[in-house]
Amino acid sequence: MRMWIYIVRRIALLVPVLIGVMTITFVLVSTIPTSERIASYYPANPRSNPSSPTIECPNNPAQQCPNPAYKIAVNALKLNQPIPVQWGYYMYNAFTFHWGYVSQTSTVGKGYSGLPPLKGLPVTNVLAAFLPYTLELALLSLFFVLIISIPLGNLSAVNRNRPIDQGARVLSFSGYALPAFILGSLVLMAAALWLAGGSSTSPICPNSTAFNEFYGSWPAISPTTESTCWLWGPKSGLTVYGYPTWLINGYQSTPTGFPTIDALIHGNGWLALDTLARIILPALVIAYGTIALLLRFVRNSMLEVMNLDFVRTARAKGLPESVVIKKHAGRNSLNVTITVLGLTFAFFLSGFPIIESVFNLYGVGRIFAFSLVQSGGTFDFGLIFGTTILFTYLVVAANIIVDILYAYLDPRVRLG
Amino acid sequence: MSVSQPLAGTPVSPEPTEEAAPKSAGPQERGRWAARFADMKRTWYFFRRNTLAVIGLGILLFFAAIFIYGYVYPAPSTSSINYCATDGPPPGLCAPGQPTVCTYPQGTSSPGPGCYVTPADFNNFIAPTVSFHPLSLGPLPMGSLVSPAAGGTAVDQGHFFNLYDLLLKGTDWSISISVAIVFSGALIGLVFGAMAGYFGGLIDEVLMRLTDVFLSIPGILLIIVIVIAGREAGIGGFTDDVTLVTAAFIVTWWPTYTRIVRSQSLVVREQKYVEAARASGASNSRILRKHVIPNSVFPVFIQMSLDVGTVPLTLAAIAYLGFIIFPSQLIPEWGSIAAAATEVIPSLFQYCATVTSSCVIPWWQILFPGIALFLFAISVNLLADGLRDALDPRLRR
Numbered sequence: 001m002r003m004w005i006y007i008v009r010r011i012a013l014l015v016p017v018l019i020g021v022m023t024i025t026f027v028l029v030s031t032i033p034t035s036e037r038i039a040s041y042y043p044a045n046p047r048s049n050p051s052s053p054t055i056e057c058p059n060n061p062a063q064q065c066p067n068p069a070y071k072i073a074v075n076a077l078k079l080n081q082p083i084p085v086q087w088g089y090y091m092y093n094a095f096t097f098h099w100g101y102v103s104q105t106s107t108v109g110k111g112y113s114g115l116p117p118l119k120g121l122p123v124t125n126v127l128a129a130f131l132p133y134t135l136e137l138a139l140l141s142l143f144f145v146l147i148i149s150i151p152l153g154n155l156s157a158v159n160r161n162r163p164i165d166q167g168a169r170v171l172s173f174s175g176y177a178l179p180a181f182i183l184g185s186l187v188l189m190a191a192a193l194w195l196a197g198g199s200s201t202s203p204i205c206p207n208s209t210a211f212n213e214f215y216g217s218w219p220a221i222s223p224t225t226e227s228t229c230w231l232w233g234p235k236s237g238l239t240v241y242g243y244p245t246w247l248i249n250g251y252q253s254t255p256t257g258f259p260t261i262d263a264l265i266h267g268n269g270w271l272a273l274d275t276l277a278r279i280i281l282p283a284l285v286i287a288y289g290t291i292a293l294l295l296r297f298v299r300n301s302m303l304e305v306m307n308l309d310f311v312r313t314a315r316a317k318g319l320p321e322s323v324v325i326k327k328h329a330g331r332n333s334l335n336v337t338i339t340v341l342g343l344t345f346a347f348f349l350s351g352f353p354i355i356e357s358v359f360n361l362y363g364v365g366r367i368f369a370f371s372l373v374q375s376g377g378t379f380d381f382g383l384i385f386g387t388t389i390l391f392t393y394l395v396v397a398a399n400i401i402v403d404i405l406y407a408y409l410d411p412r413v414r415l416g
Numbered sequence: 417m418s419v420s421q422p423l424a425g426t427p428v429s430p431e432p433t434e435e436a437a438p439k440s441a442g443p444q445e446r447g448r449w450a451a452r453f454a455d456m457k458r459t460w461y462f463f464r465r466n467t468l469a470v471i472g473l474g475i476l477l478f479f480a481a482i483f484i485y486g487y488v489y490p491a492p493s494t495s496s497i498n499y500c501a502t503d504g505p506p507p508g509l510c511a512p513g514q515p516t517v518c519t520y521p522q523g524t525s526s527p528g529p530g531c532y533v534t535p536a537d538f539n540n541f542i543a544p545t546v547s548f549h550p551l552s553l554g555p556l557p558m559g560s561l562v563s564p565a566a567g568g569t570a571v572d573q574g575h576f577f578n579l580y581d582l583l584l585k586g587t588d589w590s591i592s593i594s595v596a597i598v599f600s601g602a603l604i605g606l607v608f609g610a611m612a613g614y615f616g617g618l619i620d621e622v623l624m625r626l627t628d629v630f631l632s633i634p635g636i637l638l639i640i641v642i643v644i645a646g647r648e649a650g651i652g653g654f655t656d657d658v659t660l661v662t663a664a665f666i667v668t669w670w671p672t673y674t675r676i677v678r679s680q681s682l683v684v685r686e687q688k689y690v691e692a693a694r695a696s697g698a699s700n701s702r703i704l705r706k707h708v709i710p711n712s713v714f715p716v717f718i719q720m721s722l723d724v725g726t727v728p729l730t731l732a733a734i735a736y737l738g739f740i741i742f743p744s745q746l747i748p749e750w751g752s753i754a755a756a757a758t759e760v761i762p763s764l765f766q767y768c769a770t771v772t773s774s775c776v777i778p779w780w781q782i783l784f785p786g787i788a789l790f791l792f793a794i795s796v797n798l799l800a801d802g803l804r805d806a807l808d809p810r811l812r813r
Binding site for chain 1: 468625626628629630631632633634635636637638640641642644645646648649725726729732733736737738739751754755758761762765766777779782783785786789790793794797798
């Protein structure tokens with residue numbers, strides 16, 4: 001079978017999964033009261049509040065009259081139609097990226113100077129603006145996962161039941177047994193206290209605190225005083241709030257959205273380093289939890305491969321042991337590693353809302369965490385369900401990539 | 417959620433099935449029990465040689481002891497008030513009007529028995545103190561925890577809890593919730609997985625696509641969305657949503673078990689004894705109950721023991737994202753304690769930047785719940801690993 005036929009078949013097999021996911025979210029969305037569904041799925045009109053079924057009567061404010069805007073919204077969202085029609089409309093919206101609007105009561109962005117409120121914006125736009133940051137974090141931590149777990153797994157398979165193997169085992173267990181937010185908070189506190197070294201101001205930016213060197217996705221500089229960070233000079237490339245000038249709306253980095261790449265495009269090397277330095281700690285914390293899952297599989301598959309005949313042949317040929325391990329056994333055990341990586345991707349992504357909240361990084365996960373904690377105990381349903389669908393898309397996309405890589409590495413898969 | 421490796425070809429005991437053996441046959445019955453006992457002794461022999469697993473078992477027994485002790489231990493007090501009345505704080509620690517009976521030796525370096533040492537700026541946070549008084553760990557051996565329910569910034573809350581009390585009581589809740597979730601998930605997985613593997617065809621296809629769907633939504637997000645939808649729909653209605661959170665966990669957890677049982681029962685289905693049972697006219701449900709499920713249960717058992725450790729960690733993550741099952745006096749679940757502690761850290765750091773004197777960061781509030789979670793999860797993991805090695809004859813060395 002040709003490669004592209006295989007790819008098309010894999011993608012076609014994912015359609016039922018996506019429909020299933022959407023059906024689950026549809027069932028969950030259906031439990032939300034109608035007024036709140038309208039609030040999150042219908043563009044708000046400042047003059048008429050469509051989410052309330054009744055309003056004060058125009059001629060008698062003491063009485064309640066039916067709200068015409070509510071009726072229009074119910075019709076537009078097909079909420080008065082039979083369930084299958086509602087389901088179909090929901091599917092159509094989900095697949096065409098109409099994921100509703102950020103709630104009008106949303107407080108996202110209020111506590112963060114320079115970030116304008118997101119209320120009333122389309123969910124898709126907001127998520128698209130925050131997604132590159134999460135992707136950068138994910139790619140960096142995936143990089144850490146791979147460069148640590150594969151050599152370590154191979155090493156512990158070669159030195160089976162020796163101290164290195166036991167040490168790797170304890171490392172993987174401990175990564176698995178520590179919740180990311182506890183480890184993240186402790187690391188954050190330790191890093192801030194270490195950098196502060198007794199004083200609370202940052203040695204890098206005199207106008208900032210040591211804590212803010214690790215907390216937040218951009219250097220937070222006091223809006224009132226001139227910034228005199230020796231790293232990037234007085235105010236070069238930073239607005240008065242401490243954010244780069246290429247951050248439109250206070251959160252959307254241009255042109256690519258990836259903070260480090262954008263800083264490089266705008267020629268500010270120090271800021272690029274700073275944005276990278278801010279995601280190294282969270283990426284390591286996420287990687288530590290994921291390595292635990294991966295390491296055992298790398299070790300076991302390596303052990304299995306090393307007992308196969310071709311490895312014995314390679315040794316019998318008189319090849320040096322390092323070549324046998326790296327070229328013959330290592331490459332063949334990579335298949336299992338990639339498969340497991342695809343399987344753990346959902347687990348890997350679950351960590352992002354938490355770690356981005358711990359380090360106050362403005363990615364998709366942070367937005368999800370924000371949408372859960374609203375004043376007055378209401379939730380931002382547009383963002384919550386939008387983020388859930390987005391994360392599911394990411395998992396599905398990762399699985400396709402894994403399948404393709406797997407078929408590329410192992411021709412038996414696409415031929416068989 | 418963890419990914420487990422399906423164990424192919426686990427030992428299938430070829431002992432005679434129950435229906436063949438008469439129920440009250442004296443010597444035969446005794447012989448079977450003796451054989452089982454001998455088998456257990458052999459397993460214990462192999463288990464004992466794995467040092468890490470024995471350590472895990474030891475820690476787990478320690479937690480079991482705390483679990484039992486938690487039932488007789490009094491519930492943690494909601495605020496400092498009780499401590500003010502009994503032990504007595506240094507001046508300024510209690511709410512006005514509360515009795516302050518403590519005789520804090522002003523000007524002396526060591527505090528008297530039953531007194532707290534308070535930091536200069538944050539007298540709400542009480543650092544851990546260990547006094548080597550006989551039969552006493554000191555008034556606050558693990559420090560205090562400021563409750564987020566009190567509201568306000570880190571600087572001005574009123575309520576704080578004794579962390580030691582909370583962690584002790586939290587053992588009960590964390591273990592109960594996780595055991596309930598894991599058992600329910602495994603039960604559902606056992607039924608569905610055995611059906612999918614045994615019948616195959618359409619049932620298999622539908623169930624497996626269903627697990628695909630559930631497994632492609634990141635676990636924590638699915639749990640949260642279910643909890644939110646349940647809250648909106650008014651399901652649960654229980655105080656602090658414990659039932660709802662548990663139900664959401666079960667919905668998220670069953671696909672993993674279903675997958676494991678299915679892969680196992682696909683192997684079992686082809687065995688000769690299933691064929692024999694079918695030939696002797698056993699019904700499908702009988703074969704499922706007596707042959708397929710008992711012989712696919714072993715990897716489920718391993719996965720369950722792993723997940724008992726994982727559930728409190730996920731519960732902690734959920735709590736951190738705002739679904740705290742904590743400040744209800746009776747339900748100080750470990751993860752919620754840690755989550756409550758982390759909430760004040762950023763504002764505290766920002767506050768500390770404004771004060772000139774030295775500032776106390778309450779590290780103990782995160783560290784001690786973290787240690788509890790860590791020890792529990794790691795002990796369960798080590799134990800599961802040891803059990804797998806001891807029960808699988810191929811791994812015995």
